[in-house]
Amino acid sequence: MEGLDPVPSMLIRLALAFALGVPVGWEREHRALSPGLRTFPLVGMGACAFLLIGQHAFPGEARAQGYVFQAVLSGIGFIGGGAIVKGRGEIQGIATAVSIWITAAVGAAVAYRLYWLGAVLSLTTVAALQLLKPFKEHT
Template structure:
């Protein structure tokens, strides 16, 4: 009975480190979106990342425990495909059209990235999750002056209509 509450192939330390990284890295990106009052706050970033990480850890564990069973067909890449596709639909809900401009694309892409961060953390590639989060955060911060300057609400073409 206690075996079902124990990781099979990973240690508790590995699982904890992967899940902690899946919380911290997308939280950093989500907080940037939150502080700038973007369509998606920080909570979905963390929830999506942790869920993606947990699904991948679970599929890796299941793959390892059923590796000797010829009838078992466990493929972690199918989990990755499903997660990425599902998050794409969530991100699409954050986007809307305002005149000739699409709003929310940055938040949509960021939420999709949170899922990717969760997946790579689930794989145990914590360094890669950190690098992805850092690069996205830098992009969001560095691009802010440009996006604010060309905000459709302030765009001269909008005023002429």
Template sequence: MNVDLLPHMFALAAAYGLALPIGWNREKEERSAGIRTFPLVALASCGLIQATERLTADDPEAMARIIEGLITGMGFIGGGAILRLKDSVRGTATAASLWVTGAIGVAAGVGSFDVALVLSATTVMTLWLLTPLKKLTNADPKDE
């Protein structure tokens, strides 16, 4: 049995690290998922890809099915973050962020670190830079 931890550790650490700023943002915004959840989602997604790579090495369709299952699972987890209130729906950004975080883990797991980095950076920029804009557009004129 050949054990080569270094490549796996690098991919797992990259997935964890790239998800951390997303979790930090959600934690600061006091959302249902935060600083612990997001890195764990990326870590699990990456780990599942890496754990099955020997099984799927000669069968790209098998890897595609595993990725498909992860994408579906992320949809279920994200669905749990969405709350429907009387007049509004909350948690859609957190749900979308969880889905992207799963994709970050998958990208790191298959060695597409450039894709994982772009997904993370784009998500962080969207959450941080567009939040003030969202608050402006949702401002109630009666409150001013």
């Protein structure tokens, strides 16, 4: 994808960031937890989009791109905070909030052409949510 015109390259990365968010969204939706299947792919794609915009708007300017990255992280923190619900002596939604945060990292990895990292993050997140659930229920 390195030699592609910037527009097709960006569209491919956006689609990949979206696709890598689907397994995490499916897992959250499957457990009847919200947010779910629509939200996670959009988080991945949105993070990717903002970082692509930063790369395009500030080519070769690492500091400016770093500011864009920081802004994305702040926004994702705000969204993740909204997924956490405090009830009567109980807090719920932390795994969902962390999953949102990691899905943004998936999008960031794809934006910076670290496709293998995005795939590993997506698959590891789904595996952790599914495989470690029984251990949480017994504690």
